[in-house]
Amino acid sequence: MVRFVWSEDCLRHEPESEVWVGVRTPATELPARALAIREALLTAGAEEVTAVAHDDSALLAVHEPALVEFLRTAWDEWSAASLPSDQVVPYVFARPELTSGRPPVTPTAVWARPGLFAYDTMTLIGPGTWEAARAAVDVALTAADLVAEGAPLAYACTRPPGHHVTRSLYGGSCYLNNTAIAAAALLDRTGGPVAVVDIDAHHGNGTQELFLGRTDVLTASVHVDPGAGWFPHFLGFQTENDTANLNLPLAPGTGDAEWLAAVRRAADFAAPARALIVALGVDAAAGDPESPLEITADGYREAGRILGGARLPTVVVQEGGYDLETIGELVVESLRGLSAA
Numbered sequence: 281m282v283r284f285v286w287s288e289d290c291l292r293h294e295p296e297s298e299v300w301v302g303v304r305t306p307a308t309e310l311p312a313r314a315l316a317i318r319e320a321l322l323t324a325g326a327e328e329v330t331a332v333a334h335d336d337s338a339l340l341a342v343h344e345p346a347l348v349e350f351l352r353t354a355w356d357e358w359s360a361a362s363l364p365s366d367q368v369v370p371y372v373f374a375r376p377e378l379t380s381g382r383p384p385v386t387p388t389a390v391w392a393r394p395g396l397f398a399y400d401t402m403t404l405i406g407p408g409t410w411e412a413a414r415a416a417v418d419v420a421l422t423a424a425d426l427v428a429e430g431a432p433l434a435y436a437c438t439r440p441p442g443h444h445v446t447r448s449l450y451g452g453s454c455y456l457n458n459t460a461i462a463a464a465a466l467l468d469r470t471g472g473p474v475a476v477v478d479i480d481a482h483h484g485n486g487t488q489e490l491f492l493g494r495t496d497v498l499t500a501s502v503h504v505d506p507g508a509g510w511f512p513h514f515l516g517f518q519t520e521n522d523t524a525n526l527n528l529p530l531a532p533g534t535g536d537a538e539w540l541a542a543v544r545r546a547a548d549f550a551a552p553a554r555a556l557i558v559a560l561g562v563d564a565a566a567g568d569p570e571s572p573l574e575i576t577a578d579g580y581r582e583a584g585r586i587l588g589g590a591r592l593p594t595v596v597v598q599e600g601g602y603d604l605e606t607i608g609e610l611v612v613e614s615l616r617g618l619s620a621a
């Protein structure tokens with residue numbers, strides 16, 4: 281079976297809660313997710329590769345230095361300020377209309393600073409968040425290296441996930457866009473074009489916006505319709521489609537047949553590329569608490585087979601998936617499909 285890249289540091293981010301509609305709710309993006317995936321992969325006979333440290337060049341090809349520096353220092357500054365919250369959480373947001381488009385001033389108050397970079401209140405920063413997010417980048421880049429060096433397929437067990445992060449804003453339980461960073465690295469190594477197919481239950485808004493208007497990175501996303509009330513709410517619609525971006529929003533309750541037809545369209549869209557990045561969220565599964573899609577483990581294996589049918593060198597980057605009982609099996613089935621194609 282496939283080689284998978286792992287880093288213990290991805291376990292260091294431990295958000296016990298998030299702030300949703302003004303109240304603390306239990307977090308679902310937990311270290312146990314990665315451990316469950318790893319156990320299932322090892323049981324299935326996959327070969328573990330330890331992540332190799334990479335410098336910041338690929339990271340800074342995708343993200344604003346100011347976002348990276350904020351994430352690197354946010355917890356230390358917050359904890360030194362003796363604030364009442366044990367996690368970094370924004371309370372005021374630097375919307376561009378607030379300053380008529382002028383760049384906002386960096387606030388003196390530590391507690392106002394998250395509002396420069398966060399776009400929601402549910403993506404909290406605590407001790408270990410930076411270390412885990414940065415480790416996930418190394419995991420994604422190590423998988424990209426394996427593929428650039430000739431492996432047909434490599435899986436990056438990234439956590440926290442990344443596909444909701446834009447060039448300068450974090451949110452959606454994501455801090456650094458591992459998928460986009462892997463895409464940038466493969467673009468660099470292969471000359472491109474490269475394609476990202478995102479099959480997480482939620483629109484890959486960060487990845488879409490990062491590569492907007494470019495023709496060397498094709499982006500496709502199959503996800504629950506944000507118009508039906510689902511994150512990321514403000515985008516993920518077909519009106520955003522162009523020659524390099526394909527959104528395929530699906531109604532709540534969609535099952536395997538219609539979802540796989542959309543995955544097939546996304547795979548066809550990606551076919552002209554020279555390398556493929558699959559943003560593998562398994563939260564579209566029927567048992568997942570975070571989405572209303574109804575995909576089976578067989579459906580995920582078939583999605584893998586469809587995407588593998590493109591016969592492109594492929595890096596699979598882990599995104600969402602929150603049912604601890606099934607997350608490992610869903611990832612293994614997806615990779616089985618990709619390997620068998």
Ligand SMILES: [Zn+2]
Nearest residue numbers: 480481482600
């Ligand atoms: Zn998701």
